[in-house]
Amino acid sequence: MKLNVIYGFLFCLFVEGLFSCSKDKTTEPLPCEANALFETEIKPIFLNNCTSCHNSNINYAGVVLEDYESIVDNIDHSMSEINAGTMPYDEDFTPAINSSLIDVLNDTLIDKIECWILNGMENN
Template sequence: MAQIRPVYKVMLGLLISVAAACTDDNAEDLMPQPARQQCDTSAITFSGSVVPILATNCYGCHTASIAEGGVVLDEYEGVKEEADHGHLIGVITHTPGFPPMPQGAPKLTDCDIEKIRKWLEAGAPDN
C-alpha cells in the first residue's frame, strides 16, 4: 500500500483545519451588516403611520372599490370598524382563528405591527 509523503500529510492537515474552521461562519458573520434601524413609535398617527402601512400592504384587496370579504381599509371608518372588534390586529399578527394577512404575502414587519398596535392602544384616533 502506498504511503502518504510527510509534506502531503501536513498539507492535508492544514486543509482539514481550514475547512473545519469555516464551518461555523456564515455570511452575516463575515460581511459587515448595516445598523438596524430602530422602530420609532413615539408619534404614531393614523394618517402618517397607519395609512402608509395599509396602502402598501392592504389596498390591493381592501378598498371601497374592491372590498374583498367586505373589508374596506382605505377609509378611516372601515379601519376603525376592523380595529374595534380586534380583527385588524388578529389578522396582521396571524393570531389563530384569524385569516393571516396580507393574504399570500409575508407577514408585516414587527415594526409595522408595533406601529398599528400603538395606534390601537391610543384608541385608534382619526389623526
C-alpha cells in the same frame, strides 16, 4: 417523634414553596410612540399592504381598509389576521399581494399599529 413531624412539615413547606413559585410569563408593554400619526404613519401601512384586496372596488371578504372609519371599524379582525400571520384564502381569489401578511408586514409595522391602537386610535 414530635421533632420528626415538625421537620417533615417544614420540609413539605419548603418543597411546596420551591414548586409553587414559578416565573409567570409577563408581556412587557410595547415601547409606544406617544403620538403615532394616523395620516402619515398608520394609514400608509394599510394603503400599501392591504388595499390591493380590501378596497371599495374589490371589497374582499367584505372588508374595506381605505380610510380612518373603515380601518377602525375592522381593526379587531385585521389585527387578529395580522397577528396570526394569515389572511383568509379562497382558491377562487388570488390576492394581488402575498397571501400571508406575515411576509408583508414586518414587526416594526405591526408594533406601530398596535401602539396606535393602545394610544386610542386617534385620527390625527
